[in-house]
Every structure is written in structure tokens, then in C-alpha cells.
Amino acid sequence: MTAVLLATTCAVVYGTADFFGGLATRRSRVLAVVLLTQLTGLVFVLPLTPLLPGVITPAALAWGMAAGLAGGAGVILFYRALADGVMSVVAPTTATTSAALPVVSGLLMGERPEPLALGGVALALLAVILVSRTPGTVGKVRLRPVLQALASGIGFGAFFVLLKQVPADAGVWPLFGSRLMSVLLVVVLALATHRTLRPGKGSLPVIVAAGILDMAANVLFLLAAQRGMLVLVSVLASLYPASTLLLARYVLGERLNPVQATGVALALGAVTLIAGA
Template identity: 40%
Template sequence: MSLCRGIISTLAFLFCQISHVPWLCTVASLTVAVILALFTAVVYGIADYSGGRASRTASSASVTLVGQSLSFAVIICLVAILGDPIASTHDLLLSAVGGIAGSLGLLAFYKAMSSGSMTVVAPITALVGTVVPVAWGLASGERPGVVAYFGMAVAVLAVALVTDAFGIHNVKTPLSIVAMAVTGGLCFAVIFIALDHTSPDAGLWPLLALRSVSVPLILVVVLSTKKPMVLRGPALKFALLSGLLDSLANGSYLFAAREGLLSVVAVISSLYPVSTLLLATKVDKEHLHKAQWVGVGCALMALVLVSAG
């Protein structure tokens, strides 16, 4: 059903570009944006799980460097193939800021994932990464529909429930891990906002600029730690997978932000802990409390409401 809806929405979007029907363009753009944002959330969640798994047996800095390097290589190839003209200085500088924030965010996030429970760290990061871009979008004058507002509130509730932010089960997480998770969320929020403010004509150049900054920064961190940089076995595989998926998710988010409102796209994209948690429960046998399962249900409800609004 979702695949059919995606195909129909995409065709409607293409048709409206040709026919120039305003209301059809608005509906189709929102629907395409939601689908792309949902895809972003799923892929981000799998990427975070992969990075977290790799960080359990290797340094988080090395895992981040390997993943980001592969992502950098993939984006270079895509930019060369597409042949888009170079973006403006404004777009490149914004993306560079996102690259700095992204490198710091991933280092903090993977460190937290390697030391704490994925079912706690991922949702905390997502909750912070959701609230900040939404607040920014609303402060910038974005005004989604009433139903979409309700869906956004349900989405924040969903992330809070899977995080156990209300302390229902008194999950004890060290303050240092919580601080790293929050730092990751703030940094990811900067990426969301920065990419949203780039020009649609910039193509994939913002992602290339982002990686051009983040990879050297992470390399400096790795060299300064004086720890082994070589990854082997499962750690290498998970690190490479996280990098590949991260580049795919960033690209999907970039196009989603260009099609829809930041306040809506950021909320849907920030539902990525759901896929991270589901993988953690199925593969690692981590236990979810009832409230967290309710949070998963709220996430699905939020998706429907935001799409309808």
C-alpha cells in the first residue's frame, strides 16, 4: 500500500510540475516529503544501529572515520555522475557548518551507544534532534495544518515514551551517557537546519561540502587518540554499512526538506529510533517495556496524522 501511494504521489508531483496546478503541487509535495522523510528515518535507524554495534568492539572515532570516509566516496561519485553545477558559497558554508556539527554529533552518539543501552541512547538523541528543528521551523513562520500539529505532538510523545523520559520504569542511565546523547541530538539538529536552508539548485553539493569538513575533523580526532585505526571482522562490516546508509539517509533528507516544511520533515525523520530499537530487540535481544511499545505505536499514528495534515 505504501509503495503504491509513493508511486502515485510521485506521479502526481511530476504531473503538477507540468500542469502548474497549485493545489495539486502542494498536496503532492507534502506527500512526497513525508515518504522521503519516513525513508530517511528507517535508514538512519539502521545506520545508527550498525554504527553502535561496530563501536562495541572498536573506538567510536575509528568507526565514525571509516563510515564517513565511505560516505564521502559515494557522494563524490554521485556528484560526478550527476554533473550538477557547483553550489553557491552560501550553500557550501552552511553545509560546512553542518559538517562540523555532524562529526561532533556522530562521535558523541557512537560513544554513548558503545557505553549505554541502544534503547535509551538513540531515543534521547532523537528527542533533542526533533524538538530543536521543529521549534526553528515554527519560529521561521512555518504553519502546518491543525492535524499535522497534532501529529507532531504525538511524534514527540512517541520519542519520549521509547526514551522512558517520564521515568516510568526508572531506567538508570549515567549522566555522562545522557550528556553525550543530548550533544548528539543538538548536533544532528544543526545538520537538519543547515541542509534545509540550502538552495534546491545546489544538488548534492551540500552533502559533499558537509563530508569535506567532517572527514578531516574526525581524522584529526582519531590521530589524537593514538588508538589503533584498523577495523576488522564484524566491526569493519558494521562501520562500512553505517557509512553507506548514512549517506543514503542524508540524501533522502536533503530532498525531503526541499519538498516539505522543516517542522514536518524533521519530526518524521526523527522517528529513526523506532527501527534502531526494533533491531536491538530482535538481534541483540534487548528488552522493551510496555510504554516503549506504546511509543512505537504512537510513532505510527504520528506518521498517519502528519501525512493527513
């Protein structure tokens, strides 16, 4: 039950972080937002080390850095796919892949949830697809953005899988390694493409909030993964688009389409099934 609660809270915090990140990208370039949120997370995780103490080992840092590389690449590929493709195709493709990969990995590693929990996992995967659906532009679906979306989902899913491999006594040091690697990745990309990393006017507080929330969600996921099955905690964490949609609905006044509303309802049902198993 503790792992389910941590993973569900993680999804809410991830979704809130994405909401703030979305607001920030309306005022700043994407790479600037990504870099500054990653830097904020890097600074935020250091004061947590005394509260969640751990042993710094090469293995812990290596798993964290590998996760940061996968997650950072996933973010970059996701935004490129959104820029080049149809959002109603890109978003659910990425979300479904990122949710399914840890589930398959967990099953291959020998995890065997109860039948009721597996039903919740199936319901959650369907919920992820539905809440990620957005009205798209009518037109030809090109292969390249779809492949980018698949690669992005693999990156996000690999982030969850790699963090699950972290030694239990590592504390939050793997997340420090993760953020360090993702910061380096974005800086190298920005230098290679000559993109500005300066935030837009008035966007810094929103970016900092997004960075803190994103790192808090990472901590929650790490704690959940140490206490529960990857199959369960990863699919629960992947329900984060539901909280983003609800925030957009009640803060910005955006309307949920019927498909998304159904997805939110299924997400609540999935959490109930997994928690009751």
C-alpha cells in the first residue's frame, strides 16, 4: 500500500510539474525551460541528502546517470516530435510506450502481481492512452515524428526501469547523477544548435516551481520503486497526464473532451484496483 500511495502521489506531482512546465514554454524556448528545470532539480536534491541519507557508490551514480541520459533524451525527442508531427498522434504514442516498457520489463524480471492488480495495470494503460488524446490537425501522418515519439517513450520508460535498478541504500544520490547527466546533455545540445538558454521575461518563478516539483516526483518514484513492483509503480506514475488535464481544466478553464474525461475516470479506477490487490 505504501508503494501505491507513493507512486500515485508521484503521478500527481509529475502532472503538476508538467503543468508549470507547459506554462513556462509559453514564455521561453523549450531548451531554456528544460535546462533551468533540470538545474533547479539538481540544486533541490542536495538538501535532501541528509533527510534521505545513502551511500555514494559508483553503481548508484552510474544507474542514476544512465536514467538521466534516457530521460533527457526522451524530453528532447518528445518536443521535436511535437514540433514536426500531429499532437494527437505523438502524445499518446509517447505516453503508451513510456508506460508499457516498464510493465514489460518488470514482467520479464520475474514480477508477478496479483490478478486484480494486473487488471488495474491494463486499465491504467488504457487510461494513459485516453488522457493523452488531443484534437489534432487533419493531415498526413509522417513516419519521422512517429518514430521520434516511440523513441521518446522508450527514453521515459527506460528512466523508470533504470531507477528501479538503483541499490536500496543509495538514498537520493542516483537522482543527483541523473540530473547532472541531463543538464550536460541539454547544454551540449544547445551549444551544438546555437540555441539560447535565456528564459523569457517573468518565466523564471514558474520554471523553478516546475523544476522543484519534477525532482520531488522523482524522489517519490525512487521511494516507490524501492518498496513495490516496477510493473505497478511505473504504470501508476505514468498516469500523470490526468492531473495535468485537471489543473488545466480548473486553473486555465480548458475543457476536457469526452475521451480525456473517460481516461481520467479509468485512471481513478486503475488506482483503486491496484490499491485493493
